[in-house]
Amino acid sequence: xxxxxxxNDDLTLQAYCDGELDAVAAGAFEQRxxxxxxxxxxxxxxxxxxxxxxxLSEDAPPSDLAARIRATAGARAERxxxxxxxxxxxxxxxxxxxxxxxxxxxxxxxxxxQTASVIIGNHIRGALAPQSFDVASSDRHTIKPWxxxxxxxxxxxxxLAQAGFxxxxxxxxxxxxxxxxxxxxxxxAHIVSVTALPQRETVxxxxxxxxxxxxxxxxxxxxYVAVSDIPESDLAAFAQAFIAEARQL
Amino acid sequence: MRNxxxxxxFDEVFLPHLQEAYRLARWLTGNASDAEDVVQDAxxxxxxxxxAADVINPRAWSLTIVRNTAYSWLMKNRPKxxxxxxDLGDAxxxxxxxxxxxxxxxxxxxxxxLNATAEEVRKALAALPALFREIVVLREMHELSYRExxxxxxxxxxxxxxxxxxxxxxxxGALGQVRP
Numbered sequence: 001x002x003x004x005x006x007x008n009d010d011l012t013l014q015a016y017c018d019g020e021l022d023a024v025a026a027g028a029f030e031q032r033x034x035x036x037x038x039x040x041x042x043x044x045x046x047x048x049x050x051x052x053x054x055x056l057s058e059d060a061p062p063s064d065l066a067a068r069i070r071a072t073a074g075a076r077a078e079r080x081x082x083x084x085x086x087x088x089x090x091x092x093x094x095x096x097x098x099x100x101x102x103x104x105x106x107x108x109x110x111x112x113x114q115t116a117s118v119i120i121g122n123h124i125r126g127a128l129a130p131q132s133f134d135v136a137s138s139d140r141h142t143i144k145p146w147x148x149x150x151x152x153x154x155x156x157x158x159x160l161a162q163a164g165f166x167x168x169x170x171x172x173x174x175x176x177x178x179x180x181x182x183x184x185x186x187x188x189a190h191i192v193s194v195t196a197l198p199q200r201e202t203v204x205x206x207x208x209x210x211x212x213x214x215x216x217x218x219x220x221x222x223x224y225v226a227v228s229d230i231p232e233s234d235l236a237a238f239a240q241a242f243i244a245e246a247r248q249l
Numbered sequence: 250m251r252n253x254x255x256x257x258x259f260d261e262v263f264l265p266h267l268q269e270a271y272r273l274a275r276w277l278t279g280n281a282s283d284a285e286d287v288v289q290d291a292x293x294x295x296x297x298x299x300x301a302a303d304v305i306n307p308r309a310w311s312l313t314i315v316r317n318t319a320y321s322w323l324m325k326n327r328p329k330x331x332x333x334x335x336d337l338g339d340a341x342x343x344x345x346x347x348x349x350x351x352x353x354x355x356x357x358x359x360x361x362x363l364n365a366t367a368e369e370v371r372k373a374l375a376a377l378p379a380l381f382r383e384i385v386v387l388r389e390m391h392e393l394s395y396r397e398x399x400x401x402x403x404x405x406x407x408x409x410x411x412x413x414x415x416x417x418x419x420x421x422g423a424l425g426q427v428r429p
Contacts, residue, residue: 051363121303
């Protein structure tokens with residue numbers, strides 16, 4: 001046996017002990033284990049070691065650690081929450097002058113940020129999956145009814161082949177607890193996902209997160225969010241084409 | 250600026266894993282008071298990050314922050330303890346290979362491992378370089394899967410597997426020598 005075979009054997013042995021082999025590989029390994037005393041000995045050693053490591057007593061964290069951590073984390077916010085009324089009043093005035101209160105802005109931005117990152121996550125997963133949609137069709141008359149059967153309101157599904165974006169399919173994503181329709185277009189080797197959010201969502205400024213561009217606009221009963229790794233200018237062209245075509249529907 | 254959502258989120262995401270967080274910090278720093286510092290620091294990092302974070306697996310997320318905080322702490326306070334794989338010199342590699350060779354020769358029976366005292370087991374684990382120790386602790390103490398360990402340590406799964414294998418070889422070798 002060459003050392004590399006030994007090494008591979010060892011990794012298989014480890015994976016077997018750690019429950020990381022699938023049923024077929026585990027079955028095959030068990031047969032080898034039964035026939036090979038050396039392998040059996042190493043297996044026993046790994047398990048003996050595990051028993052010893054797991055048998056070590058562990059110190060519990062000091063009983064007041066959680067309370068102290070909460071106090072430190074809480075102290076900052078306490079200071080901000082219990083503002084003297086004068087400061088609060090001043091803040092309110094400034095807020096009104098600015099057209100909105102700071103708190104409102106912050107909560108608003110956060111919502112969009114979280115939604116944006118979920119949408120990008122869905123897009124990435126779609127791009128990695130064997131297919132990025134639940135229903136495959138280049139026919140908008142197939143996709144629209146498919147959405148209609150699954151979500152309360154079905155978004156517009158414009159055909160953008162003329163503009164170089166071929167309809168590939170549709171899928172349902174879940175944001176928070178809300179199922180939302182996502183339309184998938186192909187553009188050369190890239191995909192563009194357009195998620196239709198309920199109207200109450202806000203349109204976020206164009207942004208780029210982890211190399212994915214995000215562009216959103218409001219149209220009819222939806223806020224549409226397009227995400228893709230195509231160049232920003234191409235995505236802008238896509239959004240324009242989408243809006244123009246959707247108007248015709 | 251913080252709001253009450255962050256507190257609720259922090260209570261829900263980080264605090265339930267405090268015991269595990271402490272345990273990991275304890276093994277990575279080697280003592281109780283440093284572990285406490287690391288956990289406190291990690292908690293503050295977690296609290297600051299929680300609003301913007303998209304936490305899918307709260308346990309892995311919390312352990313990742315503790316692990317990274319512990320590494321920063323080690324780099325700052327005990328830089329000599331942190332050995333990166335690239336820094337392992339030829340001598341270290343030889344000694345690792347030596348241990349591996351021993352394992353195939355006249356070597357530790359599992360009886361030797363079973364007979365070592367708890368203190369000896371603890372010492373052998375504490376003596377492992379941090380990069381091996383963390384993998385073994387995450388697998389055996391925290392019972393994380395390879396995939397979870399890869400996520401927490403930001404290493405490829407293949408590296409996790411080979412380090413885990415090495416770490417076990419080293420421990421089995423060390424405990425076998427305790428009681429010949």
